Amino acid sequence: MSARTPVLIVGGGPVGLALAGELGWRGVDCTLIEKTDGTIEQPKMDLVGIRTMEFCRRWGILEWVRDAPYPLDYPQDYIYLTGLNGYELGREPFPGRGFEPCPAESPQKRERVPQDMFDPILRRFAERTPHATLRYNCELVTFSETPDGARAELRDTTSGKTETIAADYLVGTDGGASTVREKLGIGMSGTPALTYTTNVIFRCKNFSKLHDKGLGYRFIFIGPEGVWLTIVAVDGADRFRMSIVGTPQKINHSDDDIRAALKRAMGHDFDYEILSVMRWVRRELVADRYGTDRVFIAGDAAHLMSPTGGFGMNTGIGDAVDLGWKLEATVKGWGGPELLRSYDSERRPIGLRNVAEASRNLRRMLSTRERLPGPEIFAPGARNDAARKEYGDWFAAIMRHEWFANGVMLGYRYDGSPIVWADGTPAPPDESHPYVQTARPGARAPHVWLGDGRSTLDLYGRGFVLLRLGQRPPSSTSIEQAAQQRGVPLTSIAIDDAKVLAAYERKLLLVRPDGHVAWRANQEPADASVLIDVIRGQGNQIQQQKLGSKS
Numbered sequence: 001m002s003a004r005t006p007v008l009i010v011g012g013g014p015v016g017l018a019l020a021g022e023l024g025w026r027g028v029d030c031t032l033i034e035k036t037d038g039t040i041e042q043p044k045m046d047l048v049g050i051r052t053m054e055f056c057r058r059w060g061i062l063e064w065v066r067d068a069p070y071p072l073d074y075p076q077d078y079i080y081l082t083g084l085n086g087y088e089l090g091r092e093p094f095p096g097r098g099f100e101p102c103p104a105e106s107p108q109k110r111e112r113v114p115q116d117m118f119d120p121i122l123r124r125f126a127e128r129t130p131h132a133t134l135r136y137n138c139e140l141v142t143f144s145e146t147p148d149g150a151r152a153e154l155r156d157t158t159s160g161k162t163e164t165i166a167a168d169y170l171v172g173t174d175g176g177a178s179t180v181r182e183k184l185g186i187g188m189s190g191t192p193a194l195t196y197t198t199n200v201i202f203r204c205k206n207f208s209k210l211h212d213k214g215l216g217y218r219f220i221f222i223g224p225e226g227v228w229l230t231i232v233a234v235d236g237a238d239r240f241r242m243s244i245v246g247t248p249q250k251i252n253h254s255d256d257d258i259r260a261a262l263k264r265a266m267g268h269d270f271d272y273e274i275l276s277v278m279r280w281v282r283r284e285l286v287a288d289r290y291g292t293d294r295v296f297i298a299g300d301a302a303h304l305m306s307p308t309g310g311f312g313m314n315t316g317i318g319d320a321v322d323l324g325w326k327l328e329a330t331v332k333g334w335g336g337p338e339l340l341r342s343y344d345s346e347r348r349p350i351g352l353r354n355v356a357e358a359s360r361n362l363r364r365m366l367s368t369r370e371r372l373p374g375p376e377i378f379a380p381g382a383r384n385d386a387a388r389k390e391y392g393d394w395f396a397a398i399m400r401h402e403w404f405a406n407g408v409m410l411g412y413r414y415d416g417s418p419i420v421w422a423d424g425t426p427a428p429p430d431e432s433h434p435y436v437q438t439a440r441p442g443a444r445a446p447h448v449w450l451g452d453g454r455s456t457l458d459l460y461g462r463g464f465v466l467l468r469l470g471q472r473p474p475s476s477t478s479i480e481q482a483a484q485q486r487g488v489p490l491t492s493i494a495i496d497d498a499k500v501l502a503a504y505e506r507k508l509l510l511v512r513p514d515g516h517v518a519w520r521a522n523q524e525p526a527d528a529s530v531l532i533d534v535i536r537g538q539g540n541q542i543q544q545q546k547l548g549s550k551s
């Protein structure tokens with residue numbers, strides 16, 4: 001007899017680990033398989049976005065992120081330059097991660113914690129719960145979908161032994177070359193090759209002593225051909241990642257190319273140790289579907305984007321959080337059939353949105369290839385300083401779109417979702433900056449500090465939260481009863497706080513377990529059972545319209 005698990009997660013990158021942790025935190029048994037031993041050869045992501053940090057707050061793992069070994073005081077400046085020993089054209093200064101303030105719209109801020117520090121945190125989070133079983137050196141060979149789930153064939157990558165496991169649900173978080181996506185026959189649409197890029201992690205103990213640009217997070221090199229190279233401080237110590245940005249034309253940078261690029265960046269030869277080389281293709285692709293009834297894809301398996309903006313993993317963790325409570329509701333029996341289907345209708349538009357923004361950021365960086373710097377930018381002499389400043393100011397203004405993007409990270413909304421009850425208000429603009437909080441149904445419920453020092457966000461996460469706001473909040477009995485009758489976990493919270501009422505704009509709101517607003521009004525609906533059915537995925541738009549015409 002083969003083993004069975006409620007949820008099988010294929011792939012133990014950051015998104016799979018976050019999903020295993022989220023499910024475990026919700027008390028849902030799951031098994032994660034990862035074909036490697038978990039060692040990260042080359043860390044990719046290093047920006048943990050502000051929304052992901054809000055999830056870390058919810059999961060109670062903020063200290064682990066804070067205590068990650070990326071130094072708290074390492075300056076996060078972005079520096080635009082002709083060479084490390086050449087001219088500085090501009091700079092966007094940022095303090096070390098320990099000194100960056102939280103913005104008004106969140107109790108958290110972004111963090112600089114690279115993948116080889118962040119994956120172990122997520123792994124520890126998942127392993128903390130007795131509900132998540134993590135199996136490394138275990139590969140998905142193939143699977144078939146069945147009416148009640150999936151049957152997967154697994155292979156131990158050390159012994160070669162195979163086994164079969166059955167699952168009620170299977171989630172492919174198996175990265176860009178996803179076996180799960182391929183097996184489902186799901187294509188990806190978009191642009192398959194934006195650039196052919198080579199990433200090189202190198203160690204240099206005295207890097208900052210070899211030039212006069214000081215400590216910074218990202219150095220963006222501009223040559224006569226425009227931006228051609230970036231170097232980032234991967235661990236805020238002695239490891240750096242050089243990216244030869246490349247072009248859409250296929251190229252395989254040789255070892256000589258890599259050494260020449262390092263020499264050109266520094267302006268002379270220097271001592272370094274190359275730790276790893278990754279040749280990769282920057283893509284702009286989104287899966288045509290995010291799954292079927294029983295099998296889903298999330299993270300890079302579902303969307304591949306340029307790293308410009310640091311949206312890739314953060315979008316994937318958003319997928320995991322959306323899927324997490326829906327799987328819980330379905331496994332525990334209170335979620336209706338529309339609930340898991342809404343994963344596609346809610347998250348795919350966000351994938352398309354973020355992939356497009358990442359490509360816009362790439363185009364911003366590469367706009368230097370259209371407005372090429374003139375020879376005066378590279379020529380010595382104080383009289384060329386004005387030209388350098390003018391070019392640097394132009395580039396700095398363009399790049400601010402990428403550096404200030406809380407709107408992208410926090411402002412994604414599930415407008416038009418079948419499990420969100422629209423309130424008829426017009427959609428606010430979707431700007432990357434500034435980010436303006438809204439409690440319109442579908443949006444992330446706004447952060448407001450409460451009198452007791454908590455954030456409103458600290459109220460959300462487990463079941464639904466029914467907020468009753470103002471001095472004399474309206475009755476909510478029928479909503480509470482309808483939820484109770486259907487086994488929907490719902491906590492009613494009364495808050496008499498003018499700031500909260502101002503931010504939420506209505507006196508009654510239903511906030512979902514993922515922290516998005518499902519419904520809001522100033523009074524109970526005519527038939528609360530229809531409302532509860534819609535938001536738990538049991539209802540449909542026809543019921544919604546019916547209720548809309550009554551109320």
Ligand SMILES: Cc1cc2nc3c(=O)[nH]c(=O)nc-3n(C[C@H](O)[C@H](O)[C@H](O)COP(=O)(O)OP(=O)(O)OC[C@H]3O[C@@H](n4cnc5c(N)ncnc54)[C@H](O)[C@@H]3O)c2cc1C
Pocket residue numbers: 010011012013014015016033034035036044045046047048138139140141173174175176178179199280298299300301307309310311312313314315316
């Ligand atoms: C240079 C660079 C910088 C980046 N910077 C950022 C950033 O700052 N912030 C950000 O949010 N994103 C960033 N990204 C993107 C980010 O790294 C990815 O979006 C993220 O790693 C995706 O996570 P994932 O878990 O979906 O997939 P992956 O990280 O690809 O993990 C997939 C896992 O599945 C496993 N697997 C595959 N097939 C199988 C199988 N058949 N059986 C079992 N296991 C399997 C793999 O071994 C792997 O461990 C960056 C990307 C690059 C290239």
